[in-house]
Amino acid sequence: MAAAERMVVIGGDATGMSAAAQARRLKEPGELEIVAFERGRFSSYSACGIPYWVSGAVPERDELIARSPEEHRSRGIDLRMRTEAVELDVDGQRVRVREQEGTEQWVGYDQLVLATGAVPVRPPLPGIDAEGVYGVQTLDDGQELLDGLERGVEAAGGGSGRRRAVVVGAGYIGVEMAEAFVQRGYEVTVLEKAEQPMSTLDPDMGKLVHEAMCSLGIETVLGAAVTEVLTDNQGRARAVATQDAEYPADVVVLGLGVRPATALAREAGLPLGESGGLLTDLSMRVRGQENIWSGGDCVEVLNLVSGRPQHVPLGTHANKHGQIIGANIGGSYATFPGVVGTAVSKVCDLEIARTGLLEAQATAVGLRFASVVIESTTRAGYYPGTRPIHVKMLAEHRSGRLLGVQIVGRENAGKRVDIAAVALHAGMTVEQMTALDLGYAPPFSPVWDPVLVAARKAAAAVRTH
Amino acid sequence: MAAAERMVVIGGDATGMSAAAQARRLKEPGELEIVAFERGRFSSYSACGIPYWVSGAVPERDELIARSPEEHRSRGIDLRMRTEAVELDVDGQRVRVREQEGTEQWVGYDQLVLATGAVPVRPPLPGIDAEGVYGVQTLDDGQELLDGLERGVEAAGGGSGRRRAVVVGAGYIGVEMAEAFVQRGYEVTVLEKAEQPMSTLDPDMGKLVHEAMCSLGIETVLGAAVTEVLTDNQGRARAVATQDAEYPADVVVLGLGVRPATALAREAGLPLGESGGLLTDLSMRVRGQENIWSGGDCVEVLNLVSGRPQHVPLGTHANKHGQIIGANIGGSYATFPGVVGTAVSKVCDLEIARTGLLEAQATAVGLRFASVVIESTTRAGYYPGTRPIHVKMLAEHRSGRLLGVQIVGRENAGKRVDIAAVALHAGMTVEQMTALDLGYAPPFSPVWDPVLVAARKAAAAVRTH
Numbered sequence: 001m002a003a004a005e006r007m008v009v010i011g012g013d014a015t016g017m018s019a020a021a022q023a024r025r026l027k028e029p030g031e032l033e034i035v036a037f038e039r040g041r042f043s044s045y046s047a048c049g050i051p052y053w054v055s056g057a058v059p060e061r062d063e064l065i066a067r068s069p070e071e072h073r074s075r076g077i078d079l080r081m082r083t084e085a086v087e088l089d090v091d092g093q094r095v096r097v098r099e100q101e102g103t104e105q106w107v108g109y110d111q112l113v114l115a116t117g118a119v120p121v122r123p124p125l126p127g128i129d130a131e132g133v134y135g136v137q138t139l140d141d142g143q144e145l146l147d148g149l150e151r152g153v154e155a156a157g158g159g160s161g162r163r164r165a166v167v168v169g170a171g172y173i174g175v176e177m178a179e180a181f182v183q184r185g186y187e188v189t190v191l192e193k194a195e196q197p198m199s200t201l202d203p204d205m206g207k208l209v210h211e212a213m214c215s216l217g218i219e220t221v222l223g224a225a226v227t228e229v230l231t232d233n234q235g236r237a238r239a240v241a242t243q244d245a246e247y248p249a250d251v252v253v254l255g256l257g258v259r260p261a262t263a264l265a266r267e268a269g270l271p272l273g274e275s276g277g278l279l280t281d282l283s284m285r286v287r288g289q290e291n292i293w294s295g296g297d298c299v300e301v302l303n304l305v306s307g308r309p310q311h312v313p314l315g316t317h318a319n320k321h322g323q324i325i326g327a328n329i330g331g332s333y334a335t336f337p338g339v340v341g342t343a344v345s346k347v348c349d350l351e352i353a354r355t356g357l358l359e360a361q362a363t364a365v366g367l368r369f370a371s372v373v374i375e376s377t378t379r380a381g382y383y384p385g386t387r388p389i390h391v392k393m394l395a396e397h398r399s400g401r402l403l404g405v406q407i408v409g410r411e412n413a414g415k416r417v418d419i420a421a422v423a424l425h426a427g428m429t430v431e432q433m434t435a436l437d438l439g440y441a442p443p444f445s446p447v448w449d450p451v452l453v454a455a456r457k458a459a460a461a462v463r464t465h
Numbered sequence: 466m467a468a469a470e471r472m473v474v475i476g477g478d479a480t481g482m483s484a485a486a487q488a489r490r491l492k493e494p495g496e497l498e499i500v501a502f503e504r505g506r507f508s509s510y511s512a513c514g515i516p517y518w519v520s521g522a523v524p525e526r527d528e529l530i531a532r533s534p535e536e537h538r539s540r541g542i543d544l545r546m547r548t549e550a551v552e553l554d555v556d557g558q559r560v561r562v563r564e565q566e567g568t569e570q571w572v573g574y575d576q577l578v579l580a581t582g583a584v585p586v587r588p589p590l591p592g593i594d595a596e597g598v599y600g601v602q603t604l605d606d607g608q609e610l611l612d613g614l615e616r617g618v619e620a621a622g623g624g625s626g627r628r629r630a631v632v633v634g635a636g637y638i639g640v641e642m643a644e645a646f647v648q649r650g651y652e653v654t655v656l657e658k659a660e661q662p663m664s665t666l667d668p669d670m671g672k673l674v675h676e677a678m679c680s681l682g683i684e685t686v687l688g689a690a691v692t693e694v695l696t697d698n699q700g701r702a703r704a705v706a707t708q709d710a711e712y713p714a715d716v717v718v719l720g721l722g723v724r725p726a727t728a729l730a731r732e733a734g735l736p737l738g739e740s741g742g743l744l745t746d747l748s749m750r751v752r753g754q755e756n757i758w759s760g761g762d763c764v765e766v767l768n769l770v771s772g773r774p775q776h777v778p779l780g781t782h783a784n785k786h787g788q789i790i791g792a793n794i795g796g797s798y799a800t801f802p803g804v805v806g807t808a809v810s811k812v813c814d815l816e817i818a819r820t821g822l823l824e825a826q827a828t829a830v831g832l833r834f835a836s837v838v839i840e841s842t843t844r845a846g847y848y849p850g851t852r853p854i855h856v857k858m859l860a861e862h863r864s865g866r867l868l869g870v871q872i873v874g875r876e877n878a879g880k881r882v883d884i885a886a887v888a889l890h891a892g893m894t895v896e897q898m899t900a901l902d903l904g905y906a907p908p909f910s911p912v913w914d915p916v917l918v919a920a921r922k923a924a925a926a927v928r929t930h
Contacts, residue, residue, distance in 0.1 A: 014912070049847060049907045063847035172906075315912045316905035337900050344904030353904055382514060382528035412880075417904045418914075419883050425901055426891030435802050436890055439809030439818055439882045440781035441637075442514045447479070447780045449883075 004033045007329055008095060008109035010085040010264070012038025013045065014318035015296030015325070016115030017067065020077045022326025032330070034077045035107065037097050039084035042139040043069050048315045050142040051173070055180035064139065085116075088268035090292070111291050111329045114265055114278065115322070118258035118297035118313045127229030132237035133252040136177060145253070149184075152250055162187045166240045166249035168226050170197035174255030175209075175347045178218050181253075182348060188217075189247050191224040191240060198352055200343060201406050202359050204373065205392055208408040212350045221247075258313050260298045273300040275311035282335040284325045293329065295321020295336075302338030305356045305403060305424055306365045312339055340424040341404070344414040349387075351414030355421040356404025357394065368397045370461035376450035378412040380442035389413040391454040393420075393430065397465040400429035405454070419451045430458040469498045472794055473560060473574035475550040475729070477503025478510065479783035480761030480790070481580030482532065485542045487791025497795070499542045500572065502562050504549035507604040508534045513780045515607040516638070520645035529604065550581075553733035555757070576756050576794045579730055579743065580787070583723035583762035583778045592694030597702035598717040601642060610718070614649075617715055627652045631705045631714035633691050635662035639720030640674075640812045643683050646718075647813060653682075654712050656689040656705060665808060666871050667823050669838065670857055673873040677815045686712075723778050725763040738765040740776035747800040749790045758794065760786020760801075767803030770821045770868060770889055771830045777804050805889040806869070809879040814852075816879030820886040821869025822859065833862045835926035841915035843877040845907035854878040858885075858895065858919040862930040865894035870919070884916045895923040 007023055009016040020034050044067040052058045072079040082100035089095070094108045120135040122128060132152065134145040153163075165181035167174050170192035181188045190197065190213070196206030197213060197220055213220045221242070229252060230239040239248045260277040262270075271279045271287045277300035279287045284299075286292040296318030300309040320336060327334040342355040362369050371394050379386035389409030396403055405420035407413055423433055433455035440447060448456075472488055474481040485499050509532040517523045537544045547565035554560070559573045585600040587593060597617065599610040617628075630646035632639050635657035646653045655662070655678070661671030662678060662685055678685045686707070694717060695704040704713045725742040727735075736744045736752045742765035744752045749764075751757040761783030765774040785801060792799040807820040827834050836859050844851040854874030861868055870885035872878055888898055898920035905912060913921075 046845060046847070046907065046912065048905075048912075049845060052848060052907055057849050058847050176906075314905060316903070316914075319912050320900065335900075339902045342902045342904050344906050344909050346906065346908050355902070355904070380511060380514060382511070382523050383517060384522050412877075415877070415880065415904055415909050416883075418881075418901075419887055421902050421904065422884055422887035422891070422893075425897070426887070426893065428887075428891065432890070435785065435800075436883075437804045437807045437820070437886050438781070439807050439820070439880055439886065440513075440779060441641075441809050441811065442511065442517055443811050444809050444880050447511065447513075447784050449781075 004029065004031055005110040006033045006035060006108065007111040007113065008107060009034065009036035009113040009115060010095065011115035011117055012036050012043040012069070012079055012081070013047070013115065013117060014315055015322040016113055017044040017072060018319050018322025019113045019115065019293070019295070019326040019329065020072070021075065022323050023330040024076055026327070026330025026332055029076045036072070036077055036079045037083045037085055038079065038081050040138055040140050041081060043067065043072060043079060043081070045139050046315065047137065047139070050136050050139065051176035051180045053142055054136070054145060054177065055183035057183065061139065061143065085264055088264050090268050090270070090289070093291070112293065113325055114286070114292065114294040114298060115296050116261040116264060116298045119261045120254060120258050121256040122254060123256070125226060125228055127231050127237065130229055130231045130235055130237045132249070133229055133254065135254050136173060137258060149251060163250040164189070164248055165251050165253065166191060166247050167253045167255050168240065169255035169257065170220060171199065171255060171257055172343065172345045173257070175213070176345060177253045177255050178213070179347045182216065182218060189219040189221065191221050191226055191242060191247065193223070193225045195222050197222070200354055201352070201408070202392065205390065205406045205408050208390055209350070209352055212408070213347060216348045216350065218347070258297065260311060262298050265298070273309050275300055277311045279309065282337065283328050284321050284336055285328070293325040295325055301336070304338040304340050306361060308365060310339070310341070312341070314343065340421050342417060342421045344417055346414065349410050351407070351409050351411065353407040353414040353417035354405065355417050356402065356424050358404065358406070359394065362394060362403050367403060369394045369403050370397065370458060370465060372454060372457040372461050374450065374454045374457055376453050377446055378409060379444060380446050383442045385411070387411050387413065389416070389450050391450045393454040393458040395430040395458040395462045397462065400431050400459065400462045402428055402430050402433060405451070416449070416451055430455045430462060434459055469494065469496055470575040471498045471500065471573065472576040472578065473572060474499065474501035474578040474580060475560065476580030476582055477501050477505070477508040477534070477544055477546070478512070478580065478582060479780055480787040481578055482509045482537060483784050483787025484578045484580065484758070484760070484790040484794065485537070486540065487788050488795040489541055491792065491795025491797055494541045501537070501542055501544045502548045502550055503544065503546050505603055505605050506546060508532065508537060508544060508546070510604045511780065512603065515601050515604065516641035516645045518607055519601070519610060519642065520648035522648065526604065526608065550729055553729050555733050555735070555754070558756070577758065578790055579751070579757065579759040579763060580761050581726040581729060581763045584726045585719060585723050586721040587719060588721070590691060590693055592696050592702065595694055595696045595700055595702045597714070598694055598719065600719050601638060602723060614716060628715040629654070629713055630716050630718065631656060631712050632718045632720055633705065634720035634722065635685060636664065636720060636722055637808065637810045638722070640678070641810060642718045642720050643678070644812045647681065647683060654684040654686065656686050656691055656707060656712065658688070658690045660687050662687070663817055665819055666817070666873070667857065670855065670871045670873050673855055674815065674817055677873070678812060681813045681815065683812070723762065725776060727763050730759070730763070738774050740765055742776045744774065747802065748793050749786050749801055750793070758790040760790055766801070769803040769805050771826060773830060775804070775806070777806070779808065805886050807882060807886040809882055811879065814875050816872070816874055816876065818872040818879040818882035819870065820882050821867065821889050823869065823871070824859065827859060827868050832868060834859045834868050835862065835923060835930060837919060837922040837926050839915065839919045839922055841918050842911055843874060844909060845911050848907045850876070852876050852878065854881070854915050856915045856919040858923040860895040860923040860927045862927065865896050865924065865927045867893055867895050867898060870916070881914070881916055895920045895927060899924055
């Protein structure tokens with residue numbers, strides 16, 4: 001009997017462990033040995049759930065863990081925790097790993113999965129590493145933050161007056177963390193360098209988000225470039241300074257986004273894109289490599305609307321990538337065609353969603369387009385609980401092809417972005433969209449769904465070009 | 466100057482008045498005179514909203530009225546209420562109309578819009594026309610029902626004990642009226658002839674609805690063919706009898722569905738389909754007629770998945786048809802390609818949706834398919850307020866093309882049917898659907914949206930054929 005092949009997985013979260021689990025389903029241990037290394041203390045968890053754990057909506061950390069190391073091991077995956085891959089030798093088909101105690105060894109592979117994820121952007125500012133300044137990328141980060149909050153409250157002797165959180169960055173992580181601290185009863189200030197929150201939206205839609213955040217009691221300061229984190233005499237963060245002002249803080253959270261964690265791959269000479277993400281083919285094989293695969297937050301994916309590669313760190317893609325890699329290593333067949341740029345988020349009852357291209361993105365790839373915004377409601381106008389929704393829609397001149405949709409609204413607004421996401425995958429025109437047979441009943445939608453209203457207006461706008 | 470053309474509209478609700486309004490936008494009164502006849506007392510209202518008015522969720526009848534007769538008139542549409550069209554003379558291009566007082570006249574037209582809607586099915590059973598038995602098709606019906614409830618309460622002297630409502634039929638109208646009476650505090654019994662509620666679903670999904678309705682305290686009796694409405698000595702309905710039992714009732718509501726109201730068209734020799742609905746071309750012109758148009762609840766539409774014409778009485782189609790007819794009469798251009806069979810409804814917090822074909826419908830048109838059911842949650846499993854959702858998916862053998870989706874779940878389940886509806890319009894395969902870039906964040910969806918989970922399972926099932 002031939003010796004088993006060895007699949008080595010670097011990174012024990014969504015992509016890595018999905019790949020391992022899927023390959024395990026397809027191949028017996030006698031055929032394929034699977035070894036996975038995770039440098040942190042947790043496997044297969046929902047990083048996207050961290051804001052809701054911090055807010056208290058999710059009471060227990062372990063609820064965020066889809067599958068523990070023990071569960072993986074019981075299914076025939078040799079998952080080694082607190083073990084970091086420090087060097088990749090492509091020619092030798094081996095990785096050097098370092099255990100927590102410092103022991104190192106080389107591990108050979110037949111198939112390698114690089115699922116190293118992303119690292120939070122942390123600008124080199126004075127005080128940025130002070131106690132009381134937190135990132136929220138990993139479950140370990142979240143635990144550190146919650147432990148810190150507890151210590152902070154103890155240090156304040158139970159506290160008098162409202163505690164203050166300063167969130168740096170008003171992107172997805174920033175606004176979700178803002179919500180988390182609102183839920184915890186903090187006074188929340190969000191500092192954003194740009195002139196709008198959510199730069200994943202066009203400025204006009206970002207303005208709606210800004211207004212709504214203010215009405216939710218979240219002070220959102222735009223054009224605020226952080227220059228320093230000021231500390232007290234114990235070295236603890238006490239305020240965040242911008243060029244213009246100081247914002248006192250009991251806790252500082254960094255929500256500046258992430259970049260691909262590809263140092264290992266870079267040093268090994270693997271191909272990286274402009275964002276620093278690994279480049280793969282449609283089967284999630286690293287370009288030019290026979291037996292190295294990658295996916296999730298450390299790769300670039302094709303944006304099907306712009307035709308450009310892009311770094312899109314989202315759990316939903318990471319899980320798909322893992323499943324695809326596992327299928328391919330397991331001898332089945334699967335591909336990832338690309339993304340259309342869908343994202344949805346919320347701040348309290350404000351829902352924010354987008355798919356496709358923004359105006360600036362469309363212009364940057366040479367597209368000309370009509371752009372419309374409509375205001376409607378999430379249910380029939382007369383139905384209790386109906387809430388406002390704004391839909392922006394971009395459609396290409398001449399072809400009338402849908403290019404993108406942005407939604408800002410309240411309860412039940414956000415997931416409507418899926419209608420546009422599917423239409424983008426299908427290459428539909430906005431004229432075709434006006435005929436979409438969408439679910440209608442008064443509790444669910446006005447008789448013209450807001451997306452249809454936007455499509456009608458976009459179709460009319462396109463006809464004039 | 467040439468005399469204005471005259472557009473005559475028969476029926477003052479969604480299709481008729483949308484057509485009139487759209488044509489008015491495109492042509493000045495000097496170019497196009499618009500006359501509309503409505504036999505009832507209300508124009509442009511949401512019949513779909515009646516259950517929520519009866520339940521009390523919508524407090525005022527007038528909230529259901531999108532545009533009053535006066536508003537239409539102020540926009541240059543000569544809308545005549547309480548006026549019924551009683552004869553259509555196609556060769557003479559004229560209709561005979563009868564006013565409330567009985568006055569009749571012939572009115573000539575250049576363009577005619579038949580928007581006569583549908584009439585409720587009312588089987589010829591003893592007692593079916595008794596006081597206390599109500600249909601809920603029109604706003605007049607709803608008013609009659611609410612007046613009757615008030616009189617009933619008065620007659621009972623304020624009442625002792627819970628009042629009882631019997632709903633005949635467990636389709637959309639039936640279950641929505643069941644909810645309405647639950648909201649009003651009634652004891653509710655639904656009698657359904659078939660062996661499942663919601664025959665718009667497959668039996669296995671219907672069973673889930675049945676169980677949920679029971680858990681909501683709605684007695685739902687299946688296989689219950691109503692034989693008679695029993696009356697008291699004042700001729701008031703007091704119970705509904707089936708072959709097996711008698712169900713005491715303070716109020717009886719008929720929810721047996723509707724059929725096209727096409728007597729006028731039939732007598733005039735216009736082409737009708739199997740359901741009795743008018744047949745039109747893609748521009749909503751009645752087949753073989755140059756200047757007669759029709760849409761809404763009185764026409765058949767093409768089901769794009771089965772390739773067959775079908776009667777689909779839904780406000781969302783009626784509004785689209787009106788807009789299309791108005792555009793075409795107004796000299797613009799618009800077509801209605803067909804439907805994919807989407808519908809969504811709710812009973813209390815139970816949400817029920819479907820699109821595409823049921824198993825029996827697919828079989829009837831010669832399709833062979835794989836069929837899968839999955840159970841998931843509406844939000845991330847750990848997120849507060851996550852609720853169960855069942856998704857059934859049908860995909861064609863060999864091609865893998867999506868044929869239909871059915872959803873039974875709780876809050877935030879139903880509108881997910883739109884994802885499948887767009888995929889059906891686009892002719893997607895379930896394999897393609899597994900890659901859909903849908904909106905993900907823990908408050909909105911598990912990391913694999915339930916529709917993606919179903920698509921993965923369906924894709925795997927199709928591969929074995």
